[in-house]
Amino acid sequence: MAEAVKVVDDVTFEDLLANPYPVFKRVRDLGPVVKVEAANIMMVTRFDDIMAIERDPETFSSVNPQSLLNTVIGPNLMRKDGADHARERAAIDPSLRPGVVKRCWAEPMQAICADVISRIEHKGEAELFEDLAAPIAARALCDILGIDGVDWPTMVLWSQSLIDGSGNYSHNPEIARKAKEAARGVESAVNRMLPHHRDNPNASMLSSMLQAGQTTEQIYANIKVAIGGGLNEPRDSILTLILGLLQNPDQLARIRAEPSLWGQAFEEAVRWISPIGMYPRRLTRDVEISGTLVREGEQVGLCVGAANHDDRRFSDPEKFDVFREKKSHLAFGAGSHFCAGTWVSRALVSQIAVPMVFERLRNLRLKAPELVRVRGWVFRGPTHMPVVWDA
Amino acid sequence: MPTIRFLLAGGEELAVEALNGRSLMETALENSVPGIVAECNGSAACATCHVVLPDQIMSALGPISEHENDMLDFAEAPREAGSRLSCQIKVSDILDNVAVRIPSA
Ligand code: HEM
Numbered sequence: 001m002a003e004a005v006k007v008v009d010d011v012t013f014e015d016l017l018a019n020p021y022p023v024f025k026r027v028r029d030l031g032p033v034v035k036v037e038a039a040n041i042m043m044v045t046r047f048d049d050i051m052a053i054e055r056d057p058e059t060f061s062s063v064n065p066q067s068l069l070n071t072v073i074g075p076n077l078m079r080k081d082g083a084d085h086a087r088e089r090a091a092i093d094p095s096l097r098p099g100v101v102k103r104c105w106a107e108p109m110q111a112i113c114a115d116v117i118s119r120i121e122h123k124g125e126a127e128l129f130e131d132l133a134a135p136i137a138a139r140a141l142c143d144i145l146g147i148d149g150v151d152w153p154t155m156v157l158w159s160q161s162l163i164d165g166s167g168n169y170s171h172n173p174e175i176a177r178k179a180k181e182a183a184r185g186v187e188s189a190v191n192r193m194l195p196h197h198r199d200n201p202n203a204s205m206l207s208s209m210l211q212a213g214q215t216t217e218q219i220y221a222n223i224k225v226a227i228g229g230g231l232n233e234p235r236d237s238i239l240t241l242i243l244g245l246l247q248n249p250d251q252l253a254r255i256r257a258e259p260s261l262w263g264q265a266f267e268e269a270v271r272w273i274s275p276i277g278m279y280p281r282r283l284t285r286d287v288e289i290s291g292t293l294v295r296e297g298e299q300v301g302l303c304v305g306a307a308n309h310d311d312r313r314f315s316d317p318e319k320f321d322v323f324r325e326k327k328s329h330l331a332f333g334a335g336s337h338f339c340a341g342t343w344v345s346r347a348l349v350s351q352i353a354v355p356m357v358f359e360r361l362r363n364l365r366l367k368a369p370e371l372v373r374v375r376g377w378v379f380r381g382p383t384h385m386p387v388v389w390d391a
Numbered sequence: 392m393p394t395i396r397f398l399l400a401g402g403e404e405l406a407v408e409a410l411n412g413r414s415l416m417e418t419a420l421e422n423s424v425p426g427i428v429a430e431c432n433g434s435a436a437c438a439t440c441h442v443v444l445p446d447q448i449m450s451a452l453g454p455i456s457e458h459e460n461d462m463l464d465f466a467e468a469p470r471e472a473g474s475r476l477s478c479q480i481k482v483s484d485i486l487d488n489v490a491v492r493i494p495s496a
């Protein structure tokens with residue numbers, strides 16, 4: 001007999017935003033699929049269940065024409081499957097492959113990080129969200145997308161407005177208006193850039209989509225996906241990696257002595273505090289998930305943040321431990337929608353930005369541990385991180 | 392039904408019956424071959440399904456796509472002459488009794 005979906009109704013939305021991990025643990029231990037009323041979603045939280053779901057896209061589909069994401073940014077690759085998805089994905093991949101990252105993006109990303117750090121280096125003190133991680137992530141993204149002449153605060157605003165609009169389930173008119181404004185802003189930037197990319201084929205995502213013969217509608221929508229989904233995560237993982245290392249100086253010392261460990265440190269950071277905590281899939285038929293019945297048409301939230309703390313797989317999951325037993329995590333998702341920006345992020349965060357921060361800001365330390373704020377559950381990361389160093 | 396001989400990173404051999412038309416990666420997962428993680432489930436996006444094939448098979452399989460070629464340079468275990476992403480290879484009779492090595496990282 002299939003079990004019914006259990007319900008958790010004594011958790012508030014604020015509990016999730018403040019720290020979802022205790023909720024995730026409770027839900028994970030309660031059952032494979034649990035409805036959490038405060039989030040109005042059925043959560044799947046166990047590592048093996050999510051991996052199995054991502055290997056069966058015919059049952060667990062990303063297609064959802066009614067989704068807010070589609071309403072806000074137009075039909076896009078994140079909400080397509082099969083051949084439609086593969087075509088759009090193949091149109092952006094040439095700008096994001098690891099070899100292209102190394103050949104085309106490493107140098108400009110290096111220059112951006114050096115410039116951002118130069119602006120604060122002499123001060124001996126900074127708030128790393130505003131002064132470091134946001135400008136680095138936004139400026140790197142502009143280069144990769146092939147967008148000039150948009151300053152980083154505008155990119156941050158567009159990104160956040162698109163994200164908020166896609167999560168605007170209460171239909172707040174102000175959020176909807178801002179999302180629309182951001183969408184228009186992106187479209188006009190794309191319009192301004194297209195002639196240049198048409199005349200000068202290059203490695204950027206805009207050029208790559210043109211070379212693949214994508215329509216203007218497809219270009220608009222998938223550039224918006226990349227702006228909504230390619231800024232917060234590198235920003236947050238830069239901060240998370242710095243935070244984990246500042247809280248664990250012994251691990252930092254080992255990594256600095258052996259720089260080949262930076263890659264491993266980054267994977268642990270995104271496992272520890274996953275920048276994307278949850279994303280949805282829709283059922284195309286009635287199905288049992290590890291014995292719990294879920295009906296056709298219903299939506300489940302794949303809580304990769306929870307899976308990355310699944311103690312069936314990771315021991316002491318809440319600990320930041322670069323040297324833990326090596327196992328794959330789900331921070332970049334899995335299956336055909338596996339993050340397209342994985343390789344850019346690995347290079348930017350673990351090979352360039354964070355090593356440079358520790359190289360140039362000598363004796364870096366938290367100004368006061370209690371001032372650090374970490375927040376969010378669908379998107380999670382440090383939101384405030386004052387630090388000091390020897391200038 | 393060809394037999395595929397997976398040579399595991401530890402040195403053991405695991406021989407499995409494979410279905411023509413399936414990918415080598417799917418064959419490995421269906422038989423719980425250790426070392427094939429295949430996070431992206433066959434989309435050539437993650438490079439966690441790296442295998443090494445003998446030379447004569449490499450030439451028989453035909454050219455590697457530009458995307459796979461780029462990806463292979465960044466797999467965790469160093470690339471070798473016979474390196475491929477197992478998700479990009481369809482099982483066929485030419486793989487019968489071929490030794491498919493899982494490189495150790
Ligand atoms: C640490 C950094 C990052 C993390 C943790 C991350 C995480 C994720 C996750 C979990 C997904 C899967 C969503 C789903 O299946 O519904 C995803 C998809 C995606 N990401 Fe990232 N991301 C990061 C950085 C980036 C960057 C820098 C870019 C762009 C340059 C980017 C572009 C994309 C795109 C285009 C998709 C959709 C892929 C598809 O549907 O085929 N990501 N990301």
Ligand code: FES
Pocket residue numbers: 416428429430431432433434435436437438439440476477478479
């Ligand atoms: S399964 Fe990801 S590259 Fe083959």
